Amino acid sequence: MxxxxxxxxxxxxxxxxxxxxxxxxxxxxxxxxxxxxxxxxxxxxAPVVQHEVMPVVSAPVATLEKPAEAVAQEVVKEDTSNLHKITSPMVGTFYASPSPDSKEYVAVGDRIKSDSIVCIVEAMKLFNEIEAEIDGEIVEVLAKNGQLVEYGQPLFLVKS
Known part of the structure; x- marks a missing residue:
């Protein structure tokens, strides 16, 4: 400071x-x-502790099928275009369960109905239960418990 x-x-x-x-x-x-x-x-x-860095041994470039730059840029991403996103309808705080001691509403692999409550978004001391609005299976939970979320931010990915 x-x-x-x-x-x-x-x-x-x-x-x-x-x-x-x-x-x-x-x-x-x-x-x-x-x-x-x-x-x-x-x-x-506190003092910073420095560690000795060991040199990296790499294979000769001639043995690579692709240039190293191309390999580094290649990222495998799962196709999420066929998945439905459950988004936050408001700005607020994301809660995965009704109370800190309770089980989460949904987890990866859970089957849900369109009227299933998937989480709570708290805004201005009002706790708003968010419904799935689609039948399917939870593939991924994108928000963490207690995280601030924005309007339209994806919270869950659902395979219908």
Whole structure:
């Protein structure tokens, strides 16, 4: 953290009714206390441990069927054009289960009906149950529990 950033923090805290403030970033800790004295304490980040890198042994270029650049650019992707995407109808937080202790609504391989609830998207403290709107099988869950999702963002891939 740079000194001008610390000064800005002090100014911001001074303008509020906050009496004590603590901030940690990459191992550096900044503590600010109001009441006549301001104390700034920082700790250096842990030292970086470097490891010896072993050289990579490669086959002669003549033995490759394709140039190395072509092989590196070749990525095998599964064809998802025939899969239905269940998308988020709103901006909010994705939840895979009705509560933290409960089982997820759906998982990969589950068969679903069009009226099956697949997740919850919370927006402005309202928990909206999202229905599949298609019969099929869950192929992939694209969102993680607690993740912020955007309007129209794919949440699930379904094979109908």
């Amino acid at each position: 740079k000194i001008h950033e610390i000064r800005e923090l002090i100014k911001l805290i001074d303008q509020t009714t906050i009496n004590e403030f603590e901030f940690e970033n990459n191992g550096a800790i900044v503590k600010i206390k109001k009441g006549g004295q301001t104390t700034v304490v920082t700790q250096a980040a």
